[in-house]
Amino acid sequence: MFSLIQSLCTSTPTLTETLEQHYLPYARVAPATVDRYRCELRRWIRFVGDMQLHRVTEEHFAAFRNACLARRLSNSSTEGSVKIVKALLRFAKDRGWIKSLPIFGKPLPLEEPEPEPATIEELSRLYRAADVARFPARGSVSPAAWMRAFIALEYWTGIRGQDLISRFAWQHVREDHIRFRASKTAKRHTFPLCDVVVQHLRLVHGMDERHVFATQSLQRVNAELERMCDAAGIRKLTTGHIREACFTQWTLAGETAGKLVHGCGLPRVFRRHYLGRLQILNDAAERFAWFDVG
Secondary structure, X not given: OHHHHHHOOOOOOEHHHHHHHHHHHHOOOOHHHHHHHHHHHHHHHHHHOOOEXXXXXXXXXXXXXXXXXXXXXOHHHHHHHHHHHHHHHHHHHHOOOOOOOOOOOOOOOOOOOOOOOOOHHHHHHHHHHHHHOOOOOEOOEOHHHHHHHHHHHHHHXXXXXXXXXXXXXXXXXXXXXXXXXXXXXXXXXXXXXXXXXXXXXXXXXXXXXXXXXXXXXXXXXXXXHHHHHHHHOOOOOOHHHHHHHHHHHHHHHOHHHHHHHHOOOOOHHXXXXXXXXXXXXXXXXXXXXXXXOO
16 A cells, blocks of 8 residues: 555655554564664654654754764764664565665664663662662552562572562462573573572562562652662662672672673583573572672
8 A cells, every 4th residue: 555655656654653553563563672672763753843744854863863962962872763664664665665674874883881780789778778768659568668579689690670560479489489581582590599688678568469569660760769868869870770789799699690680691511410490590589699788
């Protein structure tokens, strides 16, 4: 249909129409990814407009990159917006809505960010500052209790924030361990249970019959973390910083344990000698450094 429309030089859908009406309804991605796609397209629209697909040209890509550079946006943010526009154009071409793709231009160089895991001291202060939290308010579970439980579970498991708040369920909590499959990689992760984790699971028990944290908005969680950081007098921390701290501490507790928590498989030598994931992690858990949860 759109190929016929274009051949008559009349109209093709706009970038926003393509994303919302044709691309997202069939994209199998997490809610956080949907939010990111929308945010990245809004950035493009703010600088160069929401044009019809067949009107996007090489000049638009150059103008967008120049506008981002002038406003000192990071190269990764700039190229993130370019990436979603390119995806929409390829999507349209595959369906015959446009005849050819414009020249996308040379991408800006992306610098690999240095890991900045939260420190033990920062996490201790963040944890104590949870009393200022206002979100989420769910029944008998206070925002402070929810945030403390979230920080503890994120630090222990390193499960991606969106998975932890919206997919982590009580069925994943077994008698002596947690077993969870990540949505992004489809890899299965196993974590031992320890007294600190059990203590924090009890803080949110009963809030929801199915899910442990039962919310969808990672953006709101990170906003609440920012408020807590201000109260604690520390740098801005996100769920990503806590996750990086998790990998750091498990690696310090045992190199193989760190690889397991990060999603790598067991080395052949361990499989040969019948050492299981849980056995390795239980051993490393004795050396895992907790922040102050008192």
